Every structure is written in C-alpha cells, then in structure tokens.
Amino acid sequence: MSESYIQDLFAERIGGNRFGKDTAIYKFEKIKRAKRAALAANPGTELFDLGVGEPDEPAFPEVIEELYKEAKKADNRGYADNGGSPLKDAAARYLKNVCGVSVDPETQIVHSIGSKAALSILPAALINPGDVVLMTVPGYPVFGTHAKYYGGVVHNLPLLAANHFLPDLKSIPADVVAKAKVLVINYPNNPTGASATPEFFAEVVAFAKANGIVVIHDFAYAALVFEGKPLSFLATPGALDVGIELHSASKNFNMTGWRCGFVAGNELLVKAYATVKDNTDSGQFLGIQNATAYCFDHPEITQKIAAKYSRRMDLIVPVLKRLGFDAKKPKGSFFLYVAAPKTATAKDGGRQFAFASGEEFSQWMITENLISTVPWDEAGAFVRFSVTFIAQGEEDEKRALAEIEKRLSRFTFAW
Numbered sequence: 370m371s372e373s374y375i376q377d378l379f380a381e382r383i384g385g386n387r388f389g390k391d392t393a394i395y396k397f398e399k400i401k402r403a404k405r406a407a408l409a410a411n412p413g414t415e416l417f418d419l420g421v422g423e424p425d426e427p428a429f430p431e432v433i434e435e436l437y438k439e440a441k442k443a444d445n446r447g448y449a450d451n452g453g454s455p456l457k458d459a460a461a462r463y464l465k466n467v468c469g470v471s472v473d474p475e476t477q478i479v480h481s482i483g484s485k486a487a488l489s490i491l492p493a494a495l496i497n498p499g500d501v502v503l504m505t506v507p508g509y510p511v512f513g514t515h516a517k518y519y520g521g522v523v524h525n526l527p528l529l530a531a532n533h534f535l536p537d538l539k540s541i542p543a544d545v546v547a548k549a550k551v552l553v554i555n556y557p558n559n560p561t562g563a564s565a566t567p568e569f570f571a572e573v574v575a576f577a578k579a580n581g582i583v584v585i586h587d588f589a590y591a592a593l594v595f596e597g598k599p600l601s602f603l604a605t606p607g608a609l610d611v612g613i614e615l616h617s618a619s620k621n622f623n624m625t626g627w628r629c630g631f632v633a634g635n636e637l638l639v640k641a642y643a644t645v646k647d648n649t650d651s652g653q654f655l656g657i658q659n660a661t662a663y664c665f666d667h668p669e670i671t672q673k674i675a676a677k678y679s680r681r682m683d684l685i686v687p688v689l690k691r692l693g694f695d696a697k698k699p700k701g702s703f704f705l706y707v708a709a710p711k712t713a714t715a716k717d718g719g720r721q722f723a724f725a726s727g728e729e730f731s732q733w734m735i736t737e738n739l740i741s742t743v744p745w746d747e748a749g750a751f752v753r754f755s756v757t758f759i760a761q762g763e764e765d766e767k768r769a770l771a772e773i774e775k776r777l778s779r780f781t782f783a784w
Contacts, residue, residue: 382518396728396744403735411739417773418758420731420741422559422704424623425757429670432622435663439656449652451643452480452631459662460616460631467592467668468601472609476636479643482653483628484589484617487642488512488553490649494641495583496521501548505536507560507745509587512553524549527748534563534706538576546580554602555587557594560745560753561706562699564594570605577611583638584612592621592671594701595679603634613638620703621671622664629653629661678703681756681766688774689754693782705754709744710782717779727752738776 379388394402400420408416427433439445454474461474472478481487488511496502498520504513506525513523524545526536536554554573556565577584586602594600603614613634618624632642652658664670682698685705689696694707709730714721722737724730727744731752734740742752760766 400741403732404741407735407739414739416739417769418741419754420743421755421757423625423757425759426623428623432660432664436656436660439659445655449655449658451647452652453655453658455662456480456658459665463665464633468599468604470601470603472633477639478631478633479639480653480658481630481632482650483619484587484615484630485511487615487632489515490645491642492516492519493645495551500550501545503549503552505554506747508555509559528561529748534558534561535569538572549582551583551585553585557590557701560704562702562704564700565600570602574605574607574611586612586614588614589617590620590702591616592668593675593678595675596700609635618661618664623674627657629657678756684766684770685754685756688770692777703756706751708784709750709752710784712783713780715780726750740773
C-alpha cells in the first residue's frame, strides 16, 4: 500500500516525511513496558516505584474544598485569558513572604497553565533562527525543544558532581556565548536534587548582564526544601534586570494535573510572555486559579509536604549507603541522584550483571528486583530515585525501604 500524501506534509521540526517512522523507544516508555513485564512475570510481588516524578498524594482537603467553592461561583465561568487578580495578588504576597522578593502583581506577574506551558510559550517570544539557548543536562528539555522548532540551537551544559551539579558558565566557548540569547536553569534541580547558592545566582546575573542574555529560572520545586528558606533567583541583586522565574503549584502543593502557576520577574519579559500566551491559550479556569491563590497564601502546606519528603530521604539515604551507593541527602526536591554501578554480583555465587549505562542498570532494577528508578546518561551514568513512592504513613515507609534493602542486599555492587 502506498504512503498517504500526508506523510510528506509534516513540518521538518517534527521530522518531516520521516515523522512516525522512528522506531526508537523513549526511556519512560521503556520503563513502563519493563514494569508491566516484571509484574506479569512475578504475579503477587510488590513493585516499588521510586521513579515517579510527581507527588504521591492528592491536594490537601482544604484546597479541594476551595476549588469546590470557587467552581460554584457564576463569576468564575468563561475565559480567564491572562489571569485574574486573586492569583496575581496572592503570587506577589507569596514572593514577598516566602522568597523575599517584591514585584508589582499587575506588571510583573502573569499566570501560567503550569510551568511546561510557560516553557513552551516563551521561545516564541525570544528565539529567532540561529539563536543559541543554553540548557543544562540532564534536565527538562521543553524550552530547548520549542527553541529548536523556531530554528534555535541548543548548547548543553553538563551538570557534574565535581561542580556540585551547577553549570560551569566559564566552560562555554566564546563563539557560543556570542550567539546565546537565553540561559535556562532549574534549582532545586530535577533530576539531580542539587540546590543553587547565592554565589552561583550572583554569577548568573553577572554573566547575563555581561553577555546580554535572558535568564529563565524554572522554580518548580521552590519551597520543597529541607533546611533554611527557599532561594529564589529573583532575590539576587540585579536578577529582575535580566530574567524571570517560573512557579508551579504541581509539586509544591500536590496539585499535579491542576495545571496552574505563574511567571514573575522582569516587566518587559513578563509582558512578552503574556503577549504570546494571549495568542496561545485562553487561560486556566478561574476556579482553579483562585484555589491556587489560596495555596500561595498558605505556604505551611508546602512545609508539611517537604517534611514528609525529608523524612523519607532520611530513610532511603542510609539504605543506599549500606549497599555501597554514594548517596547524600539533597537540600530540596524529592529526587536523589546517584551514580549507577558498573556491576552487580549475586552473593549466592550466581552470575554477575554488567551495566554500560544508567539505563541498563535501571532496566535490571525493574526486571530483577521490581524496583523502578529513572536513568540519566547525558552527563555520566546515573539513576534518579524519587521519594514519592506510595506508602501509607511512616511505618509503611519503613516497611517499603526495608523490603527494598532486602532485595538489593542479595548483590554486591561495584563502581
């Protein structure tokens, strides 16, 4: 049967006439398939999913009640366009009270339908063909993907343990810096769990000013910190001159799927984002926006969530250390990023398993041990454990981690 003429009509940015013919399998699809196969091969055995990158619990009851109340208001019907005042005002209070940042809610804040939507919209406001985007790897690729759609070029900055998983701005070649227009950073970081420092953010501001570069800080895990206060990029002297920050309710308030957050910072950049957004979507439902506003006025919700993740980190880190992993509790997020071993040898005298990559180790973890993690191989062979695994209370958390240690204790790992 001959191909449809439609095959020749796809834009080159998504593959052109090759679209749909790629047989490569995305790593998260590989993980899903491996989990299904492992459960089918081991009926009745519990699978521990430490790869989930989203909260394990729903939004707090009081937040759901707030949504219910707001959803019943006739005034909240219709299109929200670039947002309502309650969310912008609450976001400004949140930035002031939690992050120590003062902004004008009318000119320096616009809501977003989640950070992913903002990251996909912003390239349309900033990227021309040939412009370079500086992205960290491993990391969330959405801004870079859309930048390439517009003819931009992505230059990757590896996140290495030797530099505390911060990008080395001095390593960027001069010809790349000359064409660079945007630097995208994310701290607390996914997947490394690393946190930025005031000194690093000051370096970023100086770098941006010296080279005429816009900074976008994806602050998705803003207040999920285990010590001290959240460190906003916008709190850095001069940051409002060069950049914007993306805030999200998904991780901070267990509101994954609600799709609501905000973009804040430099007035001109926020206006450019709002202009493109106004031609992209019609805004998030005001009932959801107003329920999110409630959350930003109740940061103690995030503090309770962070306390749970901190407790779980205190359980999993010693387990991994006893198994030989170089595991260190991060200062924030719910991710624990560790180097993947090169081999695992069965203690009963059985076979040895060799791993050439983080992905090979991750697949083995699922197949042999029914423990799911996420591999990252862009800057060395690593795997990411997430403490968002399903557990009903502290005792169940301890039981889960004890079972995980029992399964992995059958092997000796080597790096």
